[in-house]
Each structure stands twice: as C-alpha cells, then as structure tokens.
Amino acid sequence: MELPKAIVPLAGTTTLTPAPTQTANTAGGEAGRAPHQYWNKFFSYAEYYELHAVERPNWVFNPAYPPQPVWVYRGSNTPDKEFSATVMAHYGKPVLCRIYNDLPQNHVGFGTPEISTHLHNLHCGSESDGFPGDYYSPNKAGPTLTTKGKFKDLLYPNVYAGFESLQDNIGDYREALGTLFYHDHTLDFTSANVYRGLVGFYLLYDHLDSGDEADPTPGALRLPSHPYDYPLAFADRRFDAAGKLYYDQVNPEGVLGDKVMVNGMIEPVLKVARRRYRFRFLNAGPSRFYAFSLVNGSNVKQTFTYIANDGNLLPKPLLNQNIVTLGVAERADIVVDFSKYLVGTTLYLVNRMRQEETRGPKDIRDTGVRVLKIVVDRWPTSQDLSMVPANLRPLPTYTAAQVAAAPVRRFIFDRSNNMWAINGQFVNVTGPRFSIPKGGFEVWELVNINDGWSHPIHIHLEEGRILSRVRNGQQLPIPAYEQGRKDVYVIHENETVRILIRFRDYVGKYVMHCHNLIHEDHAMMLRFDVVQA
Structure with missing residues (x-):
C-alpha cells in the first residue's frame, strides 16, 4: 500500500452554525463546558476549523486483512487515503475548532462512543484541553461537564507560554511548540478509543519555523516545508x-x-x-x-x-x-x-x-x-531551497537559585491491587489531588520503583526541562535529544527523573498520567488544578 506523496492540510471554514460563544451554547447542541478563558483576547481574529469523529466502515490496514471499521477524525477535505485530518496552524492565529461526535452510539465491540479531544501539549485553557472527565456525546456527558452535546468548541490560542506576563502579550518565542497531535482522552477508555483510531497531527509554525523553505525573512530557519x-x-x-x-x-x-x-x-x-x-x-x-x-x-x-x-x-x-x-x-x-x-x-x-x-x-x-x-x-520538480542551519531555537533560561527555591513534589508510579497508581492512589477527576499557584517554578520528581515496567509520563499544559536522571542510585547523563523542552518523560525501572516546570497564564483542571494508555485507563492518572496565586 502506498502512502500519499503529500499530506493535505485541513481546510478552514468561514462560518460555524450556530456561532461560537464564550459560554457553552447548550441550547444549540454544544456540550456543557466551562467558559473559554481569554475569549475577548483571542476570539475576534480566530480561524474556524471543523472536525468530525466518525466511523469509517471499510478501512484497509493491509490487503492481507479484510476491510473493517475504524474511528477517525475527518474534515471536509480529508482525502480517503489519509487516516485522520492534519491541522497546520500558526502562532499569532488562534483557532476555534468545533469537534462533532458523529460516532455510532449503538457501536459493537471495545471502546465507547464518547469523546474528549486532547491537543497534546498545546498551551490552552482547561476547558479546551480535552480533560478526561469532559467527555460528551449526544447521549451522555462526563462528570466534569454540565450537559451532553453533539459537539464542543475548543479555543486554541496558538500563543507562546508566558504571554500573560509579557508586555507584548505574545509570549516567549523560545517556548514554541511544533509537532503536536490530538487524540481522544475519554476517562477509562482512552486506550480503546485511540486503538480504534482517534488520533491526528496538529503542526504549529511561527516566524522562525515558518513552514516555508523559501522564506526570505531574516532568521527564518527554512527547514524542508510542505509537501516535503x-x-x-x-x-x-x-x-x-x-x-x-x-x-x-x-x-x-x-x-x-x-x-x-x-x-x-x-x-x-x-x-x-x-x-x-x-x-x-x-x-x-x-x-x-x-x-x-x-x-x-x-x-x-x-x-x-x-x-x-x-x-x-x-x-x-x-x-x-x-x-x-x-x-x-x-x-x-x-x-x-x-x-x-x-x-x-x-x-x-x-x-x-x-x-x-x-x-x-x-x-x-x-x-x-x-x-x-x-x-x-x-527528481524534485523545483529546486530544493531547504536547509538545516547550525542554530535552531534557543532555550528559555533558568538559574540555579530558581531551582533551589522551587517547591518539590514527589510522585511514585507503581502497581497497586492489579491496577496502576500514583502515590498509592487511583484517579479521581471530580476533585484535584493538589493545587498549584500560577506562575512559579516547581521541581517534580517522577519515581518508578516497579520491577520491569517503564512509564512515559505526560503532564498537561506546560513543557518542562529534565534536571537529572538517577537509576539504581547512579546519576545518568542526559542524552542530547532530551536536553531541550519536553512534555513526556520516560521513567524506566528503579529510575527517578527530576524536572523543572512552571505553570502560567491559565487556571483550571489538568491531569498528569502515564501515556502507556493501558496504565492510564487503569487509574495511573491524577488531576491537579492551577489556581490564582
């Protein structure tokens, strides 16, 4: 089977009916979410996109297997040969993405026909983060929503972390994200629903990584660009x-x-x-x-x-x-x-x-x-103008004094009663395990004391920096590819990873969990709330 030679970006739309609103339009069919944060700041110039979670009845994984149903995200222009839609967005251009749940409510087999779409790891409000308890369908609402609904509007601001504290209200370009992906995050069913196919790419560009290899702007990286x-x-x-x-x-x-x-x-x-x-x-x-x-x-x-x-x-x-x-x-x-x-x-x-x-x-x-x-x-049809310059994106700085002054939280990931736990407790999405004052640095210690299990730990809302890796009491060198900003931290057997992280701009409910999705669905997840300092 041949993959498409180029990916087709999801096309935007000029209007959404009913029109988007800051508070949930439950009368118009929207699920009962919390109000959008920074609505007046971002909505007036947001671009509109529309995605539908649907069942494709006859997907072919390989000619050796029969055509069979899968669940995918699709847009109006998603080609048949592409599994799910790919979004290509830009910093400084907010996105209002309306995601419809068109899955068959009488489905047969594993999974559940509710969705809560998480854009991993966009810096956005908790009401648009795809919180596991915010799942919805025309027939059901999750425990952290007020009503069921056919769709949900998600506001993706596409701004750098720290924008609230900077005078230009744009944020620090050193905090830019690039390769993001979105996936279902329904409580207890994330693994099953993703296994059915609910995952897609969301690519973000800015003035540095502009997505144009012929960009004449001084400083533009000119990395290989679409369709390459x-x-x-x-x-x-x-x-x-x-x-x-x-x-x-x-x-x-x-x-x-x-x-x-x-x-x-x-x-x-x-x-x-x-x-x-x-x-x-x-x-x-x-x-x-x-x-x-x-x-x-x-x-x-x-x-x-x-x-x-x-x-x-x-x-x-x-x-x-x-x-x-x-x-x-x-x-x-x-x-x-x-x-x-x-x-x-x-x-x-x-x-x-x-x-x-x-x-x-x-x-x-x-x-x-x-x-x-x-x-x-x-041969290419036009000249290859791309390059890989000697310098890419500088890292935000921090000091030893900031690390020393940061409060420390310790999290032990372990097996408990044939399930998976963090600090001996299972997930409860209806209330926070702890609250974090917005704005300050914190050091989180991620500890794996289990025999033979590896846990890829994901923290919503913010990127972090690895400070150290210690395995069996011995400090390990941090490989070069892990010395940048990250949002997933793999902890292997008898290993502790210390990270520096800072929660900014937004308040509300978020989660940390193991991204081995089986572990997540069997309770290795916790809710934390970011609150005004």
Missing part, C-alpha cells in the same frame, strides 16, 4: 485469526500489538523525491516503544539530522544520527537528505527495539523489523 514536511504516526496493533482488529480493554496489562501501523497502514510504501525531507515521528501508542533506524537493503544504517524532540526544536541540530528512540507519545523530527541517493534506491525504516510485553522494552537489537519502505522514485 511529512508527519508519520506509528501505532502497534494486534489482529485475530480472521484478520480483525483485536483489543482487550479489561486486562490491566493491555494488549501489545505485533503489527505496526504507519499512518493507519501496515508496512506501507512512501515514494519520495531526491531532496531533503522533514519527517515528524509520533509514537501514537498504546504501549509499544520504538528504536527507529533508516537502513538500506543490506541493513546498513543511514545517517540523518535530528532537529526536534517532543515537538520542540533543539538549540542545535544533532548531526549524523542513526537511531531515534520513542516512548509512547514522544515525538522526534528528523531531516533526511535523499539527494545523496540515486533514483530507484530503496530504503527501510526499521524498529530495532525488542519488546515482548506491555510492561516495556527489553533492549535494542542490531537489526530490526521493517515498518516502512521508502523509495526514491523521482
């Missing part, structure tokens, strides 16, 4: 003897897929031009870890340039790399120069990570399983 800016979502799946998608949502250890989907297809082909490409890798879960290498037909590893981790551009590119490791929900952007290959060259993206159960990876092998074939099949 290509997102790739990897997701593990298992199929039964009849070739039907299989999942056990009751088992607290989940189901480890033995096949890897790439943008909804198993072992597809991507045909590329003889020029530079920017690939945006996403581990869409639910459980498998990856170690990707690009190899030729003789399994010789090829080199590429690593430019971003968790959607955040690194300060400098990492040159001559040959492996990318990803925990669940981690992202990595790389640039591959296909101009050094002859037309007709075949390459493979292989997964070298060995993993035999959902508890986590075992080791990295010299050879791997082929998940994507890449064929250099043509």
Whole structure:
C-alpha cells in the first residue's frame, strides 16, 4: 500500500452554525463546558476549523486483512487515503475548532462512543484541553461537564507560554511548540478509543519555523516545508485469526500489538523525491516503544539530522544520527537528505527495539523489523531551497537559585491491587489531588520503583526541562535529544527523573498520567488544578 506523496492540510471554514460563544451554547447542541478563558483576547481574529469523529466502515490496514471499521477524525477535505485530518496552524492565529461526535452510539465491540479531544501539549485553557472527565456525546456527558452535546468548541490560542506576563502579550518565542497531535482522552477508555483510531497531527509554525523553505525573512530557519514536511504516526496493533482488529480493554496489562501501523497502514510504501525531507515521528501508542533506524537493503544504517524532540526544536541540530528512540507519545523530527541517493534506491525504516510485553522494552537489537519502505522514485520538480542551519531555537533560561527555591513534589508510579497508581492512589477527576499557584517554578520528581515496567509520563499544559536522571542510585547523563523542552518523560525501572516546570497564564483542571494508555485507563492518572496565586 502506498502512502500519499503529500499530506493535505485541513481546510478552514468561514462560518460555524450556530456561532461560537464564550459560554457553552447548550441550547444549540454544544456540550456543557466551562467558559473559554481569554475569549475577548483571542476570539475576534480566530480561524474556524471543523472536525468530525466518525466511523469509517471499510478501512484497509493491509490487503492481507479484510476491510473493517475504524474511528477517525475527518474534515471536509480529508482525502480517503489519509487516516485522520492534519491541522497546520500558526502562532499569532488562534483557532476555534468545533469537534462533532458523529460516532455510532449503538457501536459493537471495545471502546465507547464518547469523546474528549486532547491537543497534546498545546498551551490552552482547561476547558479546551480535552480533560478526561469532559467527555460528551449526544447521549451522555462526563462528570466534569454540565450537559451532553453533539459537539464542543475548543479555543486554541496558538500563543507562546508566558504571554500573560509579557508586555507584548505574545509570549516567549523560545517556548514554541511544533509537532503536536490530538487524540481522544475519554476517562477509562482512552486506550480503546485511540486503538480504534482517534488520533491526528496538529503542526504549529511561527516566524522562525515558518513552514516555508523559501522564506526570505531574516532568521527564518527554512527547514524542508510542505509537501516535503511529512508527519508519520506509528501505532502497534494486534489482529485475530480472521484478520480483525483485536483489543482487550479489561486486562490491566493491555494488549501489545505485533503489527505496526504507519499512518493507519501496515508496512506501507512512501515514494519520495531526491531532496531533503522533514519527517515528524509520533509514537501514537498504546504501549509499544520504538528504536527507529533508516537502513538500506543490506541493513546498513543511514545517517540523518535530528532537529526536534517532543515537538520542540533543539538549540542545535544533532548531526549524523542513526537511531531515534520513542516512548509512547514522544515525538522526534528528523531531516533526511535523499539527494545523496540515486533514483530507484530503496530504503527501510526499521524498529530495532525488542519488546515482548506491555510492561516495556527489553533492549535494542542490531537489526530490526521493517515498518516502512521508502523509495526514491523521482527528481524534485523545483529546486530544493531547504536547509538545516547550525542554530535552531534557543532555550528559555533558568538559574540555579530558581531551582533551589522551587517547591518539590514527589510522585511514585507503581502497581497497586492489579491496577496502576500514583502515590498509592487511583484517579479521581471530580476533585484535584493538589493545587498549584500560577506562575512559579516547581521541581517534580517522577519515581518508578516497579520491577520491569517503564512509564512515559505526560503532564498537561506546560513543557518542562529534565534536571537529572538517577537509576539504581547512579546519576545518568542526559542524552542530547532530551536536553531541550519536553512534555513526556520516560521513567524506566528503579529510575527517578527530576524536572523543572512552571505553570502560567491559565487556571483550571489538568491531569498528569502515564501515556502507556493501558496504565492510564487503569487509574495511573491524577488531576491537579492551577489556581490564582
């Protein structure tokens, strides 16, 4: 099966009916959310988008399997060969995204036909964050909504974190995000609903990473741009003897897929031009870890340039790399120069990570399983104007004094009563475990004392910086790709990761959870509230 040569961005719309409102338009069919924060600041110039969570009845993962139903997000112009819609947005241009729940309410099988869409890890109000208890359908409302509804309006401001405290009200460009993704986050059913397919990309650009490789603006990075800016979502799946998608949502250890989907297809082909490409890798879960290498037909590893981790551009590119490791929900952007290959060259993206159960990876092998074939099949139709400059995006600064003065919170991720717990407690979305005064730095210690389990921990609303990694009492060096800003922190067996984080601009309810989605659905999640200081 062949992937599209280029991704088609979701088209905007000029009007939404009924018109969006600051408070929920429950009379018009909207679910009963909290009022939008900073409405008067952002709504007047917001761009409108519309997404529908729908069932596609006859999706083909691979010709070896029968056509079968999947749940996906689609827009009015999403092509048939694309699994879910991709949004391409820009800082300084807010988005009002209306998301309809058109899933079959009488569905059969695993999952649940409610949705709560989380844009991971946009800096936005809690009412638009996709809080797990904010799930909705025409027939049901989650415990943190007031009413059920057919749709929900989400306000994505597309501003840098810290905008409230800066005089220009724009924020610090060093806080920019780039490769984001959205997915269902329904309480207790995130893994099952994502497994059915509810995940898509949301790419953000700004004056530095402008999405235009011919950008004449001084300082613009001119990285490879659309259609050579290509997102790739990897997701593990298992199929039964009849070739039907299989999942056990009751088992607290989940189901480890033995096949890897790439943008909804198993072992597809991507045909590329003889020029530079920017690939945006996403581990869409639910459980498998990856170690990707690009190899030729003789399994010789090829080199590429690593430019971003968790959607955040690194300060400098990492040159001559040959492996990318990803925990669940981690992202990595790389640039591959296909101009050094002859037309007709075949390459493979292989997964070298060995993993035999959902508890986590075992080791990295010299050879791997082929998940994507890449064929250099043509010359580019125009000159390749892209580049990878020596400097990308600088990091925000912090001082040793700020770290020393920051309050410390300690979180232990462990197994309890055949479920998954944080500090010995299971999730309760109706009330916060603790409240955080808005604006100050905090140090969070993420601790894994379990034997053999790995936990990719995600914190909503803000990015953080890794201060240290300690395993079995020994401090580990922080690899170069983890020395930028992150929103997912993988903690392996007997490991403690200390991060510096700061919650700004917004107040309200948010969550921290394990992004091994089986662990999340079996209670390894907590609610915290950000409050006015």
